[in-house]
Amino acid sequence: MRMQQRLAPSTGRYFVQAVGKAFRLLEVLHAHPEGLRLREASGRAGLEDSTALRLLATMEQLGYVRRHGGAKTYYLGPRVYELAGGPALVASLPRLARPHLEQLQRLTGEDVHLATLDVGEALCIETLKSSHILAASFSTGFRIPVHASAVGKAILAFLDDPVRDALLRRLSLDTYTARTLWTQEALLADLRLTRERGYSLDEGEFSPGVSCIGAPVFNLEGRVVASVSITAPSQRRPASTLKELAGAIQATAAGVSEAVRAAGRAESAAGRNGGLAVE
Numbered sequence: 471m472r473m474q475q476r477l478a479p480s481t482g483r484y485f486v487q488a489v490g491k492a493f494r495l496l497e498v499l500h501a502h503p504e505g506l507r508l509r510e511a512s513g514r515a516g517l518e519d520s521t522a523l524r525l526l527a528t529m530e531q532l533g534y535v536r537r538h539g540g541a542k543t544y545y546l547g548p549r550v551y552e553l554a555g556g557p558a559l560v561a562s563l564p565r566l567a568r569p570h571l572e573q574l575q576r577l578t579g580e581d582v583h584l585a586t587l588d589v590g591e592a593l594c595i596e597t598l599k600s601s602h603i604l605a606a607s608f609s610t611g612f613r614i615p616v617h618a619s620a621v622g623k624a625i626l627a628f629l630d631d632p633v634r635d636a637l638l639r640r641l642s643l644d645t646y647t648a649r650t651l652w653t654q655e656a657l658l659a660d661l662r663l664t665r666e667r668g669y670s671l672d673e674g675e676f677s678p679g680v681s682c683i684g685a686p687v688f689n690l691e692g693r694v695v696a697s698v699s700i701t702a703p704s705q706r707r708p709a710s711t712l713k714e715l716a717g718a719i720q721a722t723a724a725g726v727s728e729a730v731r732a733a734g735r736a737e738s739a740a741g742r743n744g745g746l747a748v749e
Contacts (some may be wrong), residue, residue, distance in 0.1 A: 491517055492525045496534065496550065505543035505589070506637035527564065534624065536589065543640060545589050563696055563726075564596040567687075570725040571598050577718055581701040583608060584687075584726075585621035592639055592697070600702070617643050617657050618650050620672040620684030624697035624723075627664035628686045634661075637653035649675045669716050670697075673709040674717060680704060683712045685723035690734030698723045 494515040499506060506514070512522035525543055529535040533549035555617030562636065567584050575582045575598040578643035591613045626634055643652045651657040664670040672682035684699035700712065700719055 476544060484671060488525070491515070491521065492529060495522060495525055496546065499535065499544060500547045502636070503545070504633050505544050505640060506545070511544055515680045516580060537699070562733060563687075563730070566729040567696075567698070567726040570722045570729070571596060571649060574598075574700070574722040575578075575601075575697070575723075578700055578702075578715060580707065581608075582722075583621060583699045583701060585614075585625070585699065586696045587616065587622075587625045588613070590604040590616065590637060592602070592616050592625065595696075602706070614645070614676060615644065617652075618646050619699075620670045620674070620682035620701075621697045621699045623661060623664055623670035623672070624684035624686045624699070625694050627661040627670060628688075628694040630693075646676050647674055647678050648713055649673055651675060666718070668720055671709050671712065675702060680710045681707055681712050683709075683715060683719050685719045686727075687723050687730060688727045688739075690731045696726070697728065698726060 491611070494513060494517070498511055498514045499589050502510075502514075508519060509525055511526065512519045515522060517525075520650065528543075528744040530537065530547065530549075531679070534547045535544055536547040537544055537749040563586065564584060571582045571584060580599045581600045583594050585592040589592075592615070594608050594610055594612045595610065599608045614622060616626050624729045626637070629637070638654060638657070643654070644650075645652045651660055660670075668685065670682075670684040672680075672684075674680060680701060681704045682699050682701045684697045686694045687698060689695045698719060702712065702716055
């Protein structure tokens with residue numbers, strides 16, 4: 471979602487200061503997808519803490535701002551993305567990705583997932599079930615820690631460094647299994663490797679006996695917006711054999727990325743032509 475920050479105060483006969491301040495807060499949160507605490511948001515918007523708190527609380531109730539659980543960190547809320555429509559991609563991504571996910575599922579016979587980053591977690595927005603009786607599936611709507619999953623690490627590794635670093639500072643690197651990467655050093659090393667080879671691996675880091683491989687999906691601006699993964703029981707597909715599917719997962723992610731970019735180009739064309747996309 472493209473948005474230029476306009477933090478300079480405006481005046482005019484019909485200008486409502488409270489509305490202007492609310493939009494300044496939204497612009498600040500948009501510029502910091504890793505989230506901001508109250509004092510950080512108010513300072514960047516040039517507002518008193520008390521004013522920012524009231525505005526954020528109001529926008530949170532309306533869905534334009536959200537916090538994760540009882541956390542004190544604020545993020546843009548779902549209503550912003552709903553109004554943005556296509557650029558948010560949350561609604562259109564499953565439709566754009568599905569043909570590519572289906573092809574990958576037919577090729578591998580394993581569970582295939584599509585996930586996005588949502589308030590510090592990987593949110594599964596599409597799932598294609600394995601054809602095997604023994605499977606290791608996460609359902610659509612399932613949330614999984616970004617540091618302990620292939621879908622999460624595929625996104626983390628390709629975020630802009632300042633955004634990734636700010637997000638990692640706020641993450642609680644909880645331990646789920648003996649293989650969970652629970653230190654910043656270990657996680658950063660894994661993310662560097664993921665970025666170098668173009669895919670991520672999860673060798674039982676969230677759930678014992680479950681292996682995953684993931685790859686990033688990029689938008690028209692070249693920013694990572696989602697990831698694709700294959701999930702399977704380790705006894706059937708240990709991580710060593712999942713690596714053999716690296717080419718397939720990367721090709722699938724590339725196909726989804728191209729579909730996302732094509733949608734972005736069509737949207738830009740529609741905007742330039744008064745809402746009508748033309749060839």
